[in-house]
Amino acid sequence: MGTTELFVHPALAFIAAALILPFLPKGPRKVFLLLPPLIAIYTTFHNTPGTHLTINWLGQTLTLGRLDALSSIFVQVFAVISLAGLIFALHINDPAQHIAAMFYVAGSFGVVLAGDYLTVFIFWEMMAVGSTFLVLLNRTRESIRASFRYFLFHIFGGLFLLAGLILRYRALGTFEFTTALSFGLPFEGSTYDWLILIGFCVNAAVVPFHAWLPDAYPRGTVTGSVFMCAFTTKTAVYVLMRGFYGWDILAGAGAIMAVYGVLYASMENNTRRILSYHIVSQVGYMVAGIGVGTAMTLNGAAAHAYAHILYKGLLFMTTGAVLYSTGTTKLDELGGLAGRLPWVMLLYMIAALSISGFPIFNGFISKTMTIAGAAEAHQTWIALGLELAAVGTFISVGLKLPYFTFWGGKPLDMKRELKPIPVNMYAGMAILATFCIAQGLYPDLLYRYLPFPMTEANKNIFIPWTIWNVLQALMLLGFSGAAFYLMKDVITPHKALNLDFDWFYRLAGHGGMALLFKPCAWFDNIWTTVYQTVGLKLINFSAHFTTFFDRWIIDGLVDNTAYSVGGTGRVLAILQSGRLQQYLALMVIFITIVMALVWYLC
Amino acid sequence: MSDKQIKEPKTTLTALPESSAPVEADLATLSLLGHWLEKNRAPEQSCKWRTLLFGLLGLFMILNLFFHPHEPHFGVDAYPFFWPVFGLAGGIIMIFLVKKIIQPYFLARSENYYGDN
Numbered sequence: 001m002g003t004t005e006l007f008v009h010p011a012l013a014f015i016a017a018a019l020i021l022p023f024l025p026k027g028p029r030k031v032f033l034l035l036p037p038l039i040a041i042y043t044t045f046h047n048t049p050g051t052h053l054t055i056n057w058l059g060q061t062l063t064l065g066r067l068d069a070l071s072s073i074f075v076q077v078f079a080v081i082s083l084a085g086l087i088f089a090l091h092i093n094d095p096a097q098h099i100a101a102m103f104y105v106a107g108s109f110g111v112v113l114a115g116d117y118l119t120v121f122i123f124w125e126m127m128a129v130g131s132t133f134l135v136l137l138n139r140t141r142e143s144i145r146a147s148f149r150y151f152l153f154h155i156f157g158g159l160f161l162l163a164g165l166i167l168r169y170r171a172l173g174t175f176e177f178t179t180a181l182s183f184g185l186p187f188e189g190s191t192y193d194w195l196i197l198i199g200f201c202v203n204a205a206v207v208p209f210h211a212w213l214p215d216a217y218p219r220g221t222v223t224g225s226v227f228m229c230a231f232t233t234k235t236a237v238y239v240l241m242r243g244f245y246g247w248d249i250l251a252g253a254g255a256i257m258a259v260y261g262v263l264y265a266s267m268e269n270n271t272r273r274i275l276s277y278h279i280v281s282q283v284g285y286m287v288a289g290i291g292v293g294t295a296m297t298l299n300g301a302a303a304h305a306y307a308h309i310l311y312k313g314l315l316f317m318t319t320g321a322v323l324y325s326t327g328t329t330k331l332d333e334l335g336g337l338a339g340r341l342p343w344v345m346l347l348y349m350i351a352a353l354s355i356s357g358f359p360i361f362n363g364f365i366s367k368t369m370t371i372a373g374a375a376e377a378h379q380t381w382i383a384l385g386l387e388l389a390a391v392g393t394f395i396s397v398g399l400k401l402p403y404f405t406f407w408g409g410k411p412l413d414m415k416r417e418l419k420p421i422p423v424n425m426y427a428g429m430a431i432l433a434t435f436c437i438a439q440g441l442y443p444d445l446l447y448r449y450l451p452f453p454m455t456e457a458n459k460n461i462f463i464p465w466t467i468w469n470v471l472q473a474l475m476l477l478g479f480s481g482a483a484f485y486l487m488k489d490v491i492t493p494h495k496a497l498n499l500d501f502d503w504f505y506r507l508a509g510h511g512g513m514a515l516l517f518k519p520c521a522w523f524d525n526i527w528t529t530v531y532q533t534v535g536l537k538l539i540n541f542s543a544h545f546t547t548f549f550d551r552w553i554i555d556g557l558v559d560n561t562a563y564s565v566g567g568t569g570r571v572l573a574i575l576q577s578g579r580l581q582q583y584l585a586l587m588v589i590f591i592t593i594v595m596a597l598v599w600y601l602c
Numbered sequence: 603m604s605d606k607q608i609k610e611p612k613t614t615l616t617a618l619p620e621s622s623a624p625v626e627a628d629l630a631t632l633s634l635l636g637h638w639l640e641k642n643r644a645p646e647q648s649c650k651w652r653t654l655l656f657g658l659l660g661l662f663m664i665l666n667l668f669f670h671p672h673e674p675h676f677g678v679d680a681y682p683f684f685w686p687v688f689g690l691a692g693g694i695i696m697i698f699l700v701k702k703i704i705q706p707y708f709l710a711r712s713e714n715y716y717g718d719n
Binding site: 141142145146262263266267336338339340341342343345346371372375376380383384387388391392395406407408412414467468471472474475476477478479480481482483484485486487490491495496497498499500506 | 625628629631632633635636637638639640643652655656658659662663665666669670671672673675676685686687688689690691692693694696697698700701702704705708709710711712713714715716718719
């Protein structure tokens with residue numbers, strides 16, 4: 001007898017919870033909310049690796065549970081962030097937000113555990129719908145419009161994925177989700193590979209498909225954006241790792257993303273938009289690592305995805321807490337909050353130093369691995385671009401954002417009304433802060449789960465805690481700090497909207513509408529003219545004819561029948577005089593006429 | 603006054619007063635950590651922080667004379683002070699380019715440019 005295999009799909013727990021939630025009263029609902037993430041964490045450590053839940057549907061074999069070294073690390077971090085995110089959102093009394101989050105998280109688990117493209121697509125769309133509601137449910141005019149744009153863009157990305165997987169099925173006869181290289185195809189890939197890649201790149205926010213992210217995430221609900229920053233881009237990183245590692249184009253695209261996001265973040269005024277641009281930047285590190293495609297850079301991408309989910313979740317939680325408390329995310333309206341929101345500032349700084357790759361925090365052990373891996377693979381320019389992005393990251397997230405929110409510029413203002421932050425929000429933040437520090441101090445907490453074993457035998461060793469690595473990080477960040485100090489007056493944020501690629505999306509949208517509307521308007525004009533000149537006259541003629549027919553034919557028939565009946569009645573009335581002699585005389589005349597006729601005819 | 607001037611968005615950024623040292627009565631209402639942070643962020647304390655920053659930077663540069671990478675990634679990073687120059691110059695050039703050229707001349711529009719708000 002072998003060991004008993006166990007596999008519980010974490011998505012099932014979230015979907016079931018989402019269906020039950022609306023029927024629960026407020027109290028039990030809060031306890032029940034934490035059940036799915038706890039089940040997910042349990043399954044992370046107890047599910048048996050292998051292929052599970054294969055079902056036949058419409059003649060296809062769908063694999064819902066492919067658990068291996070790559071998928072399990074993503075399942076694990078998704079379970080952790082879903083628990084922290086739901087604790088952070090525990091005070092929300094809007095079940096719709098929880099339901100949207102549950103479906104969104106379920107979709108992410110579904111994608112990561114999918115063994116075929118069809119299953120990927122189904123859960124991919126589930127994520128798009130769930131996350132759209134997390135923006136929509138902020139219930140402002142701004143967020144409703146943003147959610148619509150977000151949904152349209154993800155449908156656009158989803159259509160690329162769908163077209164790619166259908167063409168791939170026609171060419172290969174299978175939906176199996178394997179790497180694009182494993183079929184022995186040319187390195188450049190086929191048309192369907194490119195279509196699938198574009199679909200994935202939309203969700204990974206690869207420049208120029210990234211502008212949906214800084215458009216939508218800052219407009220999500222306080223708690224919803226915490227989920228969004230963790231799942232969409234990271235599931236895309238997972239599918240890129242699974243399907244497209246080693247594609248050179250991704251290495252360059254990743255480096256561009258890393259620098260591009262940083263440049264935009266350094267000019268932004270909205271805290272959550274700064275962080276959104278830093279998602280683009282940080283996912284750039286992962287995409288670059290996937291593009292370089294060595295064991296170390298892939299490990300680096302996975303490690304950075306894990307670390308990023310934790311510190312980015314914490315960044316969105318802390319800026320969300322500031323928004324919850326003050327009602328704004330605009331740096332020019334914030335300032336001087338250190339004294340009144342000290343714990344939020346402290347927790348924010350843990351996340352900010354993590355994203356900056358400061359020693360003792362988890363960014364230090366993950367970011368350096370990707371950069372070192374790229375450099376060792378002789379991708380010097382990619383590695384330099386990533387180092388430059390690290391400078392910009394520390395300046396905007398590590399210094400600019402906290403300086404203008406908590407520290408400088410404004411005196412202590414006790415008159416400013418601050419809404420008290422619920423304990424559960426602090427608890428959610430504290431959980432993630434603990435993880436950020438624990439992984440930074442003890443890298444094996446993260447490294448042991450990486451997809452490629454880190455052993456001397458396969459020359460895949462990376463030790464972050466060396467004197468040089470620490471000194472290099474301190475020099476890079478310290479002198480970036482000096483640059484901020486010297487340029488503080490220049491980088492002071494102010495109100496502005498910065499044009500990005502969404503200008504082109506909107507142009508394309510307006511162009512599409514014009515293409516649709518102009519022929520319709522032209523046809524409508526012609527039709528109106530035809531209708532006015534011919535149609536109306538026809539209708540007038542028809543009306544006149546109908547009137548004539550009604551008056552002279554219908555009415556005439558009815559009226560004349562009436563007149564005839566009336567006339568006959570009058571004649572009969574005259575004949576019915578009631579005098580017997582007249583009746584007898586008429587009878588004699590009648591009989592005489594009949595007899596005459598009979599005589600004549602015979 | 604022209605219409606254009608009237609439509610200019612008003613900034614809510616208030617100028618830092620001459621002396622922004624917190625009032626003791628206000629400080630007393632803060633938590634222990636809040637109190638400490640508030641005292642340390644006062645403009646009078648900025649000299650202390652500046653000395654600490656530049657002291658640490660000097661220390662890192664001295665250490666860089668003795669510690670080098672075993673396997674330089676880029677060649678030039680084997681030389682001392684490469685990373686201090688990279689961080690400082692990279693940061694200053696980036697901030698200058700973005701805030702003085704790219705944003706004001708190419709990208710900045712009014713906040714409600716798309717009519718979303």
